[in-house]
Amino acid sequence: MSHPKLLVTRRVFPEVLELLRERFEVDANPADEPWPAAALRERVRDRDALYVTGSDRVDAALLEAAPALRIVASGSVGYNHVDLAACGARGIVVTNTPGVLDEATADMAWALLMAAARRLSESERWLRAGHWKAWAWDQFLGQDVHGATLGIVGMGRIGSAIARRARGFDMRLLYCNRTPAPNAAELGAQRRGLDALLRESDHVVLVVPYSQQTHHLIGARELGWMKPGATLVNIARGGIVDDAALVRALRAGRPGAAGLDVYENEPALDPALLEVPNVVLAPHLGSATRSSRLGMAMLAARNLMSWAEGAGPLTPVPLPD
Structure with missing residues:
Protein backbone atom coordinates (compact mmCIF):
# COMPACT_ATOMS: atom_id res chain seq x y z
CA MET A 1 0.00 0.00 0.00
CA LEU A 101 6.40 26.63 23.82
CA ASP A 102 4.65 28.22 26.79
CA GLU A 103 7.58 28.44 29.18
CA ALA A 104 10.16 29.46 26.56
CA THR A 105 7.89 32.21 25.27
CA ALA A 106 7.20 33.45 28.81
CA ASP A 107 10.96 33.61 29.36
CA MET A 108 11.29 35.66 26.17
CA ALA A 109 8.64 38.09 27.36
CA TRP A 110 10.68 38.71 30.49
CA ALA A 111 13.90 39.05 28.51
CA LEU A 112 12.32 41.77 26.37
CA LEU A 113 10.66 43.45 29.35
CA MET A 114 13.89 43.64 31.34
CA ALA A 115 15.99 44.72 28.36
CA ALA A 116 13.54 47.46 27.36
CA ALA A 117 12.82 48.73 30.88
CA ARG A 118 16.51 48.88 31.80
CA ARG A 119 17.63 50.19 28.38
CA LEU A 120 20.09 47.34 27.81
CA SER A 121 19.92 47.30 24.02
CA GLU A 122 20.21 51.07 23.76
CA SER A 123 23.14 51.28 26.19
CA GLU A 124 24.97 48.36 24.59
CA ARG A 125 24.87 50.05 21.18
CA TRP A 126 26.18 53.23 22.80
CA LEU A 127 29.00 51.31 24.52
CA ARG A 128 29.99 49.41 21.37
CA ALA A 129 30.16 52.70 19.48
CA GLY A 130 32.90 53.83 21.88
CA HIS A 131 30.93 56.52 23.68
CA TRP A 132 31.49 55.31 27.27
CA LYS A 133 34.14 57.58 28.74
CA ALA A 134 32.93 57.99 32.33
CA TRP A 135 30.27 56.92 34.82
CA ALA A 136 27.44 59.35 35.54
CA TRP A 137 24.54 59.44 38.01
CA ASP A 138 21.91 59.85 35.30
CA GLN A 139 23.41 57.54 32.67
CA PHE A 140 20.74 55.45 30.93
CA LEU A 141 18.25 55.58 33.77
CA GLY A 142 15.58 52.95 33.25
CA GLN A 143 12.37 51.92 34.96
CA ASP A 144 12.00 49.75 38.07
CA VAL A 145 10.65 46.26 37.53
CA HIS A 146 10.62 44.98 41.09
CA GLY A 147 7.50 46.20 42.88
CA ALA A 148 6.01 47.72 39.71
CA THR A 149 2.60 46.99 38.17
CA LEU A 150 2.54 44.45 35.34
CA GLY A 151 -0.42 44.29 32.95
CA ILE A 152 -0.92 41.12 30.89
CA VAL A 153 -3.29 41.31 27.91
CA GLY A 154 -4.38 37.71 27.35
CA MET A 155 -4.29 35.39 30.38
CA GLY A 156 -4.00 32.04 28.65
CA ARG A 157 -1.23 29.48 29.11
CA ILE A 158 1.60 31.86 28.20
CA GLY A 159 0.07 34.80 30.04
CA SER A 160 -0.24 32.66 33.15
CA ALA A 161 3.41 31.58 32.84
CA ILE A 162 4.44 35.24 32.63
CA ALA A 163 2.30 36.02 35.67
CA ARG A 164 3.93 33.25 37.72
CA ARG A 165 7.33 34.79 37.08
CA ALA A 166 6.05 38.21 38.22
CA ARG A 167 5.60 36.93 41.75
CA GLY A 168 9.37 36.70 42.12
CA PHE A 169 9.55 40.44 41.39
CA ASP A 170 6.89 41.25 43.99
CA MET A 171 4.77 42.92 41.33
CA ARG A 172 1.18 44.07 41.38
CA LEU A 173 -0.51 42.04 38.65
CA LEU A 174 -3.36 43.10 36.35
CA TYR A 175 -4.81 41.19 33.42
CA CYS A 176 -7.24 41.78 30.57
CA ASN A 177 -9.17 38.81 29.20
CA ARG A 178 -12.53 38.23 27.52
CA THR A 179 -13.51 36.00 30.46
CA PRO A 180 -12.24 35.85 34.05
CA ALA A 181 -9.09 33.73 34.38
CA PRO A 182 -9.78 30.67 36.58
CA ASN A 183 -6.30 30.95 38.13
CA ALA A 184 -6.51 34.70 38.86
CA ALA A 185 -6.83 34.30 42.62
CA GLU A 186 -3.93 31.85 42.73
CA LEU A 187 -1.78 34.31 40.77
CA GLY A 188 -2.96 37.34 42.72
CA ALA A 189 -4.12 38.97 39.48
CA GLN A 190 -6.88 41.57 39.19
CA ARG A 191 -8.99 41.80 36.04
CA ARG A 192 -9.25 45.13 34.23
CA GLY A 193 -10.63 46.46 30.97
CA LEU A 194 -7.99 47.29 28.39
CA ASP A 195 -8.11 51.04 28.99
CA ALA A 196 -7.77 50.71 32.76
CA LEU A 197 -4.97 48.16 32.44
CA LEU A 198 -2.98 50.42 30.10
CA ARG A 199 -3.48 53.45 32.35
CA GLU A 200 -2.45 51.64 35.56
CA SER A 201 0.43 49.44 34.38
CA ASP A 202 4.13 50.27 34.45
CA HIS A 203 4.82 47.37 32.08
CA VAL A 204 2.41 45.76 29.61
CA VAL A 205 2.83 42.40 27.85
CA LEU A 206 0.62 41.38 24.92
CA VAL A 207 -0.17 37.66 24.61
CA VAL A 208 -3.46 37.60 22.67
CA PRO A 209 -4.08 35.60 19.47
CA TYR A 210 -4.27 37.55 16.22
CA SER A 211 -7.67 37.90 14.58
CA GLN A 212 -9.77 40.56 12.87
CA GLN A 213 -10.95 41.56 16.35
CA THR A 214 -7.41 42.05 17.68
CA HIS A 215 -5.95 43.73 14.58
CA HIS A 216 -4.38 47.01 15.82
CA LEU A 217 -5.74 46.32 19.29
CA ILE A 218 -2.96 48.67 20.40
CA GLY A 219 -3.06 51.81 18.27
CA ALA A 220 -2.48 55.52 18.77
CA ARG A 221 -5.43 55.92 21.16
CA GLU A 222 -4.41 52.96 23.35
CA LEU A 223 -0.75 53.98 23.41
CA GLY A 224 -1.88 57.40 24.60
CA TRP A 225 -3.46 55.75 27.63
CA MET A 226 -0.12 54.35 28.79
CA LYS A 227 2.00 56.00 31.44
CA PRO A 228 4.93 58.16 30.31
CA GLY A 229 7.97 55.92 30.66
CA ALA A 230 5.95 52.67 30.65
CA THR A 231 7.15 49.57 28.79
CA LEU A 232 5.20 47.69 26.08
CA VAL A 233 6.16 44.13 25.09
CA ASN A 234 4.62 42.26 22.15
CA ILE A 235 5.32 38.54 21.94
CA ALA A 236 1.91 37.69 20.46
CA ARG A 237 1.56 38.39 16.74
CA GLY A 238 2.40 41.22 14.40
CA GLY A 239 -0.65 43.29 13.58
CA ILE A 240 -1.90 43.41 17.15
CA VAL A 241 0.16 46.60 17.51
CA ASP A 242 0.00 49.40 14.96
CA ASP A 243 3.76 49.60 14.43
CA ALA A 244 3.69 53.04 12.79
CA ALA A 245 1.68 54.44 15.70
CA LEU A 246 4.10 52.81 18.13
CA VAL A 247 7.06 54.56 16.50
CA ARG A 248 5.35 57.92 16.94
CA ALA A 249 4.46 57.10 20.55
CA LEU A 250 7.99 55.96 21.42
CA ARG A 251 9.41 59.18 20.02
CA ALA A 252 7.00 61.06 22.30
CA GLY A 253 7.98 58.95 25.33
CA ARG A 254 4.58 57.34 25.89
CA PRO A 255 5.40 54.49 26.27
CA GLY A 256 8.99 55.05 27.24
CA ALA A 257 10.27 51.79 25.76
CA ALA A 258 9.12 48.71 23.88
CA GLY A 259 10.31 45.15 23.34
CA LEU A 260 9.10 43.52 20.13
CA ASP A 261 9.45 39.95 18.91
CA VAL A 262 6.74 40.17 16.22
CA TYR A 263 5.85 42.71 13.54
CA GLU A 264 3.32 43.57 10.90
CA ASN A 265 4.32 41.97 7.57
CA GLU A 266 7.30 40.17 9.11
CA PRO A 267 10.05 39.43 8.21
CA ALA A 268 9.70 42.91 6.72
CA LEU A 269 9.21 45.59 9.34
CA ASP A 270 8.56 49.30 9.48
CA PRO A 271 12.03 50.79 8.80
CA ALA A 272 11.28 53.57 11.27
CA LEU A 273 11.53 51.00 14.07
CA LEU A 274 15.24 50.69 13.26
CA GLU A 275 15.69 54.41 13.90
CA VAL A 276 14.01 54.54 17.32
CA PRO A 277 16.56 54.01 20.12
CA ASN A 278 14.11 53.03 22.87
CA VAL A 279 12.92 49.75 21.35
CA VAL A 280 14.42 46.27 21.64
CA LEU A 281 13.93 44.23 18.45
CA ALA A 282 14.11 40.43 18.14
CA PRO A 283 13.42 38.31 15.00
CA HIS A 284 10.48 36.22 16.32
CA LEU A 285 12.50 34.25 18.86
CA GLY A 286 9.77 33.57 21.42
CA SER A 287 9.98 29.78 21.12
CA ALA A 288 13.64 29.69 20.08
CA THR A 289 15.11 27.11 22.41
Missing part, protein backbone atom coordinates in the same frame (compact mmCIF):
# COMPACT_ATOMS: atom_id res chain seq x y z
CA SER A 2 1.46 3.37 -1.01
CA HIS A 3 2.15 6.05 1.55
CA PRO A 4 0.30 9.40 1.49
CA LYS A 5 2.25 12.21 -0.14
CA LEU A 6 3.51 14.95 2.20
CA LEU A 7 5.01 18.35 1.40
CA VAL A 8 7.20 19.98 4.08
CA THR A 9 7.58 23.67 3.26
CA ARG A 10 10.72 24.51 5.25
CA ARG A 11 13.95 22.91 6.47
CA VAL A 12 13.24 20.98 9.66
CA PHE A 13 15.14 18.82 12.16
CA PRO A 14 16.48 15.57 10.59
CA GLU A 15 14.83 13.41 13.24
CA VAL A 16 11.45 14.89 12.32
CA LEU A 17 11.88 13.95 8.67
CA GLU A 18 13.07 10.50 9.70
CA LEU A 19 9.86 9.97 11.66
CA LEU A 20 7.64 11.27 8.87
CA ARG A 21 9.23 9.01 6.26
CA GLU A 22 7.94 5.99 8.17
CA ARG A 23 4.40 6.85 7.03
CA PHE A 24 4.72 9.38 4.21
CA GLU A 25 6.30 9.91 0.83
CA VAL A 26 8.05 13.16 1.77
CA ASP A 27 9.00 16.11 -0.43
CA ALA A 28 10.84 18.55 1.85
CA ASN A 29 12.24 22.01 1.23
CA PRO A 30 15.92 21.82 2.24
CA ALA A 31 16.15 25.59 2.77
CA ASP A 32 14.95 28.11 5.35
CA GLU A 33 13.66 30.41 2.62
CA PRO A 34 10.01 29.79 1.66
CA TRP A 35 9.08 28.82 -1.86
CA PRO A 36 7.40 31.58 -3.89
CA ALA A 37 3.60 31.25 -3.87
CA ALA A 38 3.45 29.94 -7.42
CA ALA A 39 6.14 27.33 -6.74
CA LEU A 40 4.36 26.23 -3.56
CA ARG A 41 1.08 25.81 -5.41
CA GLU A 42 2.82 23.69 -8.03
CA ARG A 43 4.52 21.46 -5.45
CA VAL A 44 1.37 20.89 -3.40
CA ARG A 45 -0.71 19.93 -6.42
CA ASP A 46 -0.59 16.15 -5.84
CA ARG A 47 -0.01 16.17 -2.06
CA ASP A 48 -2.31 14.55 0.50
CA ALA A 49 -0.71 16.35 3.46
CA LEU A 50 1.02 19.67 4.07
CA TYR A 51 3.46 20.56 6.87
CA VAL A 52 3.84 24.34 7.20
CA THR A 53 5.30 26.97 9.50
CA GLY A 54 3.55 29.99 10.95
CA SER A 55 4.83 32.18 8.13
CA ASP A 56 3.48 30.01 5.29
CA ARG A 57 0.17 31.31 3.96
CA VAL A 58 -2.41 28.57 3.41
CA ASP A 59 -5.16 30.42 1.58
CA ALA A 60 -7.98 29.59 -0.80
CA ALA A 61 -5.68 29.87 -3.84
CA LEU A 62 -3.30 27.28 -2.40
CA LEU A 63 -6.14 24.93 -1.49
CA GLU A 64 -7.61 25.30 -4.97
CA ALA A 65 -4.29 24.09 -6.39
CA ALA A 66 -4.29 21.01 -4.13
CA PRO A 67 -7.36 18.87 -4.88
CA ALA A 68 -5.96 15.86 -2.99
CA LEU A 69 -5.04 17.74 0.19
CA ARG A 70 -6.60 16.29 3.36
CA ILE A 71 -4.56 17.70 6.27
CA VAL A 72 -2.54 20.83 7.06
CA ALA A 73 -0.19 20.49 10.04
CA SER A 74 1.31 23.74 11.28
CA GLY A 75 4.41 23.77 13.47
CA SER A 76 3.05 26.77 15.37
CA VAL A 77 0.54 27.60 18.08
CA GLY A 78 -1.09 30.42 16.12
CA TYR A 79 -3.04 29.54 12.99
CA ASN A 80 -4.06 32.90 11.55
CA HIS A 81 -1.93 32.01 8.50
CA VAL A 82 -4.41 29.25 7.60
CA ASP A 83 -7.80 29.98 6.02
CA LEU A 84 -9.86 27.84 8.40
CA ALA A 85 -13.15 28.51 6.64
CA ALA A 86 -11.74 27.33 3.31
CA CYS A 87 -10.24 24.24 4.96
CA GLY A 88 -13.51 23.47 6.72
CA ALA A 89 -15.46 23.79 3.47
CA ARG A 90 -13.14 21.23 1.89
CA GLY A 91 -13.08 18.88 4.89
CA ILE A 92 -9.35 19.46 5.37
CA VAL A 93 -8.03 18.80 8.89
CA VAL A 94 -5.88 21.56 10.46
CA THR A 95 -3.54 21.04 13.43
CA ASN A 96 -1.30 23.26 15.56
CA THR A 97 1.20 22.83 18.41
CA PRO A 98 -0.22 24.24 21.66
CA GLY A 99 1.48 23.91 25.03
CA VAL A 100 5.01 23.10 23.88
CA ARG A 290 16.10 23.74 21.01
CA SER A 291 13.72 21.84 23.28
CA SER A 292 10.75 24.06 22.36
CA ARG A 293 11.37 24.22 18.62
CA LEU A 294 12.06 20.49 18.39
CA GLY A 295 8.98 19.83 20.52
CA MET A 296 6.83 21.95 18.21
CA ALA A 297 8.24 20.29 15.09
CA MET A 298 7.72 16.83 16.58
CA LEU A 299 4.15 17.58 17.66
CA ALA A 300 3.31 18.72 14.13
CA ALA A 301 4.86 15.49 12.83
CA ARG A 302 3.00 13.35 15.37
CA ASN A 303 -0.26 14.99 14.35
CA LEU A 304 0.45 13.84 10.81
CA MET A 305 1.51 10.35 11.93
CA SER A 306 -1.60 9.88 14.07
CA TRP A 307 -3.79 11.03 11.18
CA ALA A 308 -2.03 8.67 8.76
CA GLU A 309 -2.55 5.79 11.19
CA GLY A 310 -6.29 6.48 11.25
CA ALA A 311 -6.42 7.66 14.87
CA GLY A 312 -7.04 11.30 14.04
CA PRO A 313 -4.74 14.23 14.92
CA LEU A 314 -3.56 14.85 18.49
CA THR A 315 -4.16 18.62 18.54
CA PRO A 316 -6.71 19.58 15.90
CA VAL A 317 -7.77 23.18 15.36
CA PRO A 318 -11.57 23.65 15.56
CA LEU A 319 -12.93 24.58 12.16
CA PRO A 320 -15.96 26.82 11.50
CA ASP A 321 -19.17 25.05 10.56
Whole structure:
Protein backbone atom coordinates (compact mmCIF):
# COMPACT_ATOMS: atom_id res chain seq x y z
CA MET A 1 0.00 0.00 0.00
CA SER A 2 1.46 3.37 -1.01
CA HIS A 3 2.15 6.05 1.55
CA PRO A 4 0.30 9.40 1.49
CA LYS A 5 2.25 12.21 -0.14
CA LEU A 6 3.51 14.95 2.20
CA LEU A 7 5.01 18.35 1.40
CA VAL A 8 7.20 19.98 4.08
CA THR A 9 7.58 23.67 3.26
CA ARG A 10 10.72 24.51 5.25
CA ARG A 11 13.95 22.91 6.47
CA VAL A 12 13.24 20.98 9.66
CA PHE A 13 15.14 18.82 12.16
CA PRO A 14 16.48 15.57 10.59
CA GLU A 15 14.83 13.41 13.24
CA VAL A 16 11.45 14.89 12.32
CA LEU A 17 11.88 13.95 8.67
CA GLU A 18 13.07 10.50 9.70
CA LEU A 19 9.86 9.97 11.66
CA LEU A 20 7.64 11.27 8.87
CA ARG A 21 9.23 9.01 6.26
CA GLU A 22 7.94 5.99 8.17
CA ARG A 23 4.40 6.85 7.03
CA PHE A 24 4.72 9.38 4.21
CA GLU A 25 6.30 9.91 0.83
CA VAL A 26 8.05 13.16 1.77
CA ASP A 27 9.00 16.11 -0.43
CA ALA A 28 10.84 18.55 1.85
CA ASN A 29 12.24 22.01 1.23
CA PRO A 30 15.92 21.82 2.24
CA ALA A 31 16.15 25.59 2.77
CA ASP A 32 14.95 28.11 5.35
CA GLU A 33 13.66 30.41 2.62
CA PRO A 34 10.01 29.79 1.66
CA TRP A 35 9.08 28.82 -1.86
CA PRO A 36 7.40 31.58 -3.89
CA ALA A 37 3.60 31.25 -3.87
CA ALA A 38 3.45 29.94 -7.42
CA ALA A 39 6.14 27.33 -6.74
CA LEU A 40 4.36 26.23 -3.56
CA ARG A 41 1.08 25.81 -5.41
CA GLU A 42 2.82 23.69 -8.03
CA ARG A 43 4.52 21.46 -5.45
CA VAL A 44 1.37 20.89 -3.40
CA ARG A 45 -0.71 19.93 -6.42
CA ASP A 46 -0.59 16.15 -5.84
CA ARG A 47 -0.01 16.17 -2.06
CA ASP A 48 -2.31 14.55 0.50
CA ALA A 49 -0.71 16.35 3.46
CA LEU A 50 1.02 19.67 4.07
CA TYR A 51 3.46 20.56 6.87
CA VAL A 52 3.84 24.34 7.20
CA THR A 53 5.30 26.97 9.50
CA GLY A 54 3.55 29.99 10.95
CA SER A 55 4.83 32.18 8.13
CA ASP A 56 3.48 30.01 5.29
CA ARG A 57 0.17 31.31 3.96
CA VAL A 58 -2.41 28.57 3.41
CA ASP A 59 -5.16 30.42 1.58
CA ALA A 60 -7.98 29.59 -0.80
CA ALA A 61 -5.68 29.87 -3.84
CA LEU A 62 -3.30 27.28 -2.40
CA LEU A 63 -6.14 24.93 -1.49
CA GLU A 64 -7.61 25.30 -4.97
CA ALA A 65 -4.29 24.09 -6.39
CA ALA A 66 -4.29 21.01 -4.13
CA PRO A 67 -7.36 18.87 -4.88
CA ALA A 68 -5.96 15.86 -2.99
CA LEU A 69 -5.04 17.74 0.19
CA ARG A 70 -6.60 16.29 3.36
CA ILE A 71 -4.56 17.70 6.27
CA VAL A 72 -2.54 20.83 7.06
CA ALA A 73 -0.19 20.49 10.04
CA SER A 74 1.31 23.74 11.28
CA GLY A 75 4.41 23.77 13.47
CA SER A 76 3.05 26.77 15.37
CA VAL A 77 0.54 27.60 18.08
CA GLY A 78 -1.09 30.42 16.12
CA TYR A 79 -3.04 29.54 12.99
CA ASN A 80 -4.06 32.90 11.55
CA HIS A 81 -1.93 32.01 8.50
CA VAL A 82 -4.41 29.25 7.60
CA ASP A 83 -7.80 29.98 6.02
CA LEU A 84 -9.86 27.84 8.40
CA ALA A 85 -13.15 28.51 6.64
CA ALA A 86 -11.74 27.33 3.31
CA CYS A 87 -10.24 24.24 4.96
CA GLY A 88 -13.51 23.47 6.72
CA ALA A 89 -15.46 23.79 3.47
CA ARG A 90 -13.14 21.23 1.89
CA GLY A 91 -13.08 18.88 4.89
CA ILE A 92 -9.35 19.46 5.37
CA VAL A 93 -8.03 18.80 8.89
CA VAL A 94 -5.88 21.56 10.46
CA THR A 95 -3.54 21.04 13.43
CA ASN A 96 -1.30 23.26 15.56
CA THR A 97 1.20 22.83 18.41
CA PRO A 98 -0.22 24.24 21.66
CA GLY A 99 1.48 23.91 25.03
CA VAL A 100 5.01 23.10 23.88
CA LEU A 101 6.40 26.63 23.82
CA ASP A 102 4.65 28.22 26.79
CA GLU A 103 7.58 28.44 29.18
CA ALA A 104 10.16 29.46 26.56
CA THR A 105 7.89 32.21 25.27
CA ALA A 106 7.20 33.45 28.81
CA ASP A 107 10.96 33.61 29.36
CA MET A 108 11.29 35.66 26.17
CA ALA A 109 8.64 38.09 27.36
CA TRP A 110 10.68 38.71 30.49
CA ALA A 111 13.90 39.05 28.51
CA LEU A 112 12.32 41.77 26.37
CA LEU A 113 10.66 43.45 29.35
CA MET A 114 13.89 43.64 31.34
CA ALA A 115 15.99 44.72 28.36
CA ALA A 116 13.54 47.46 27.36
CA ALA A 117 12.82 48.73 30.88
CA ARG A 118 16.51 48.88 31.80
CA ARG A 119 17.63 50.19 28.38
CA LEU A 120 20.09 47.34 27.81
CA SER A 121 19.92 47.30 24.02
CA GLU A 122 20.21 51.07 23.76
CA SER A 123 23.14 51.28 26.19
CA GLU A 124 24.97 48.36 24.59
CA ARG A 125 24.87 50.05 21.18
CA TRP A 126 26.18 53.23 22.80
CA LEU A 127 29.00 51.31 24.52
CA ARG A 128 29.99 49.41 21.37
CA ALA A 129 30.16 52.70 19.48
CA GLY A 130 32.90 53.83 21.88
CA HIS A 131 30.93 56.52 23.68
CA TRP A 132 31.49 55.31 27.27
CA LYS A 133 34.14 57.58 28.74
CA ALA A 134 32.93 57.99 32.33
CA TRP A 135 30.27 56.92 34.82
CA ALA A 136 27.44 59.35 35.54
CA TRP A 137 24.54 59.44 38.01
CA ASP A 138 21.91 59.85 35.30
CA GLN A 139 23.41 57.54 32.67
CA PHE A 140 20.74 55.45 30.93
CA LEU A 141 18.25 55.58 33.77
CA GLY A 142 15.58 52.95 33.25
CA GLN A 143 12.37 51.92 34.96
CA ASP A 144 12.00 49.75 38.07
CA VAL A 145 10.65 46.26 37.53
CA HIS A 146 10.62 44.98 41.09
CA GLY A 147 7.50 46.20 42.88
CA ALA A 148 6.01 47.72 39.71
CA THR A 149 2.60 46.99 38.17
CA LEU A 150 2.54 44.45 35.34
CA GLY A 151 -0.42 44.29 32.95
CA ILE A 152 -0.92 41.12 30.89
CA VAL A 153 -3.29 41.31 27.91
CA GLY A 154 -4.38 37.71 27.35
CA MET A 155 -4.29 35.39 30.38
CA GLY A 156 -4.00 32.04 28.65
CA ARG A 157 -1.23 29.48 29.11
CA ILE A 158 1.60 31.86 28.20
CA GLY A 159 0.07 34.80 30.04
CA SER A 160 -0.24 32.66 33.15
CA ALA A 161 3.41 31.58 32.84
CA ILE A 162 4.44 35.24 32.63
CA ALA A 163 2.30 36.02 35.67
CA ARG A 164 3.93 33.25 37.72
CA ARG A 165 7.33 34.79 37.08
CA ALA A 166 6.05 38.21 38.22
CA ARG A 167 5.60 36.93 41.75
CA GLY A 168 9.37 36.70 42.12
CA PHE A 169 9.55 40.44 41.39
CA ASP A 170 6.89 41.25 43.99
CA MET A 171 4.77 42.92 41.33
CA ARG A 172 1.18 44.07 41.38
CA LEU A 173 -0.51 42.04 38.65
CA LEU A 174 -3.36 43.10 36.35
CA TYR A 175 -4.81 41.19 33.42
CA CYS A 176 -7.24 41.78 30.57
CA ASN A 177 -9.17 38.81 29.20
CA ARG A 178 -12.53 38.23 27.52
CA THR A 179 -13.51 36.00 30.46
CA PRO A 180 -12.24 35.85 34.05
CA ALA A 181 -9.09 33.73 34.38
CA PRO A 182 -9.78 30.67 36.58
CA ASN A 183 -6.30 30.95 38.13
CA ALA A 184 -6.51 34.70 38.86
CA ALA A 185 -6.83 34.30 42.62
CA GLU A 186 -3.93 31.85 42.73
CA LEU A 187 -1.78 34.31 40.77
CA GLY A 188 -2.96 37.34 42.72
CA ALA A 189 -4.12 38.97 39.48
CA GLN A 190 -6.88 41.57 39.19
CA ARG A 191 -8.99 41.80 36.04
CA ARG A 192 -9.25 45.13 34.23
CA GLY A 193 -10.63 46.46 30.97
CA LEU A 194 -7.99 47.29 28.39
CA ASP A 195 -8.11 51.04 28.99
CA ALA A 196 -7.77 50.71 32.76
CA LEU A 197 -4.97 48.16 32.44
CA LEU A 198 -2.98 50.42 30.10
CA ARG A 199 -3.48 53.45 32.35
CA GLU A 200 -2.45 51.64 35.56
CA SER A 201 0.43 49.44 34.38
CA ASP A 202 4.13 50.27 34.45
CA HIS A 203 4.82 47.37 32.08
CA VAL A 204 2.41 45.76 29.61
CA VAL A 205 2.83 42.40 27.85
CA LEU A 206 0.62 41.38 24.92
CA VAL A 207 -0.17 37.66 24.61
CA VAL A 208 -3.46 37.60 22.67
CA PRO A 209 -4.08 35.60 19.47
CA TYR A 210 -4.27 37.55 16.22
CA SER A 211 -7.67 37.90 14.58
CA GLN A 212 -9.77 40.56 12.87
CA GLN A 213 -10.95 41.56 16.35
CA THR A 214 -7.41 42.05 17.68
CA HIS A 215 -5.95 43.73 14.58
CA HIS A 216 -4.38 47.01 15.82
CA LEU A 217 -5.74 46.32 19.29
CA ILE A 218 -2.96 48.67 20.40
CA GLY A 219 -3.06 51.81 18.27
CA ALA A 220 -2.48 55.52 18.77
CA ARG A 221 -5.43 55.92 21.16
CA GLU A 222 -4.41 52.96 23.35
CA LEU A 223 -0.75 53.98 23.41
CA GLY A 224 -1.88 57.40 24.60
CA TRP A 225 -3.46 55.75 27.63
CA MET A 226 -0.12 54.35 28.79
CA LYS A 227 2.00 56.00 31.44
CA PRO A 228 4.93 58.16 30.31
CA GLY A 229 7.97 55.92 30.66
CA ALA A 230 5.95 52.67 30.65
CA THR A 231 7.15 49.57 28.79
CA LEU A 232 5.20 47.69 26.08
CA VAL A 233 6.16 44.13 25.09
CA ASN A 234 4.62 42.26 22.15
CA ILE A 235 5.32 38.54 21.94
CA ALA A 236 1.91 37.69 20.46
CA ARG A 237 1.56 38.39 16.74
CA GLY A 238 2.40 41.22 14.40
CA GLY A 239 -0.65 43.29 13.58
CA ILE A 240 -1.90 43.41 17.15
CA VAL A 241 0.16 46.60 17.51
CA ASP A 242 0.00 49.40 14.96
CA ASP A 243 3.76 49.60 14.43
CA ALA A 244 3.69 53.04 12.79
CA ALA A 245 1.68 54.44 15.70
CA LEU A 246 4.10 52.81 18.13
CA VAL A 247 7.06 54.56 16.50
CA ARG A 248 5.35 57.92 16.94
CA ALA A 249 4.46 57.10 20.55
CA LEU A 250 7.99 55.96 21.42
CA ARG A 251 9.41 59.18 20.02
CA ALA A 252 7.00 61.06 22.30
CA GLY A 253 7.98 58.95 25.33
CA ARG A 254 4.58 57.34 25.89
CA PRO A 255 5.40 54.49 26.27
CA GLY A 256 8.99 55.05 27.24
CA ALA A 257 10.27 51.79 25.76
CA ALA A 258 9.12 48.71 23.88
CA GLY A 259 10.31 45.15 23.34
CA LEU A 260 9.10 43.52 20.13
CA ASP A 261 9.45 39.95 18.91
CA VAL A 262 6.74 40.17 16.22
CA TYR A 263 5.85 42.71 13.54
CA GLU A 264 3.32 43.57 10.90
CA ASN A 265 4.32 41.97 7.57
CA GLU A 266 7.30 40.17 9.11
CA PRO A 267 10.05 39.43 8.21
CA ALA A 268 9.70 42.91 6.72
CA LEU A 269 9.21 45.59 9.34
CA ASP A 270 8.56 49.30 9.48
CA PRO A 271 12.03 50.79 8.80
CA ALA A 272 11.28 53.57 11.27
CA LEU A 273 11.53 51.00 14.07
CA LEU A 274 15.24 50.69 13.26
CA GLU A 275 15.69 54.41 13.90
CA VAL A 276 14.01 54.54 17.32
CA PRO A 277 16.56 54.01 20.12
CA ASN A 278 14.11 53.03 22.87
CA VAL A 279 12.92 49.75 21.35
CA VAL A 280 14.42 46.27 21.64
CA LEU A 281 13.93 44.23 18.45
CA ALA A 282 14.11 40.43 18.14
CA PRO A 283 13.42 38.31 15.00
CA HIS A 284 10.48 36.22 16.32
CA LEU A 285 12.50 34.25 18.86
CA GLY A 286 9.77 33.57 21.42
CA SER A 287 9.98 29.78 21.12
CA ALA A 288 13.64 29.69 20.08
CA THR A 289 15.11 27.11 22.41
CA ARG A 290 16.10 23.74 21.01
CA SER A 291 13.72 21.84 23.28
CA SER A 292 10.75 24.06 22.36
CA ARG A 293 11.37 24.22 18.62
CA LEU A 294 12.06 20.49 18.39
CA GLY A 295 8.98 19.83 20.52
CA MET A 296 6.83 21.95 18.21
CA ALA A 297 8.24 20.29 15.09
CA MET A 298 7.72 16.83 16.58
CA LEU A 299 4.15 17.58 17.66
CA ALA A 300 3.31 18.72 14.13
CA ALA A 301 4.86 15.49 12.83
CA ARG A 302 3.00 13.35 15.37
CA ASN A 303 -0.26 14.99 14.35
CA LEU A 304 0.45 13.84 10.81
CA MET A 305 1.51 10.35 11.93
CA SER A 306 -1.60 9.88 14.07
CA TRP A 307 -3.79 11.03 11.18
CA ALA A 308 -2.03 8.67 8.76
CA GLU A 309 -2.55 5.79 11.19
CA GLY A 310 -6.29 6.48 11.25
CA ALA A 311 -6.42 7.66 14.87
CA GLY A 312 -7.04 11.30 14.04
CA PRO A 313 -4.74 14.23 14.92
CA LEU A 314 -3.56 14.85 18.49
CA THR A 315 -4.16 18.62 18.54
CA PRO A 316 -6.71 19.58 15.90
CA VAL A 317 -7.77 23.18 15.36
CA PRO A 318 -11.57 23.65 15.56
CA LEU A 319 -12.93 24.58 12.16
CA PRO A 320 -15.96 26.82 11.50
CA ASP A 321 -19.17 25.05 10.56
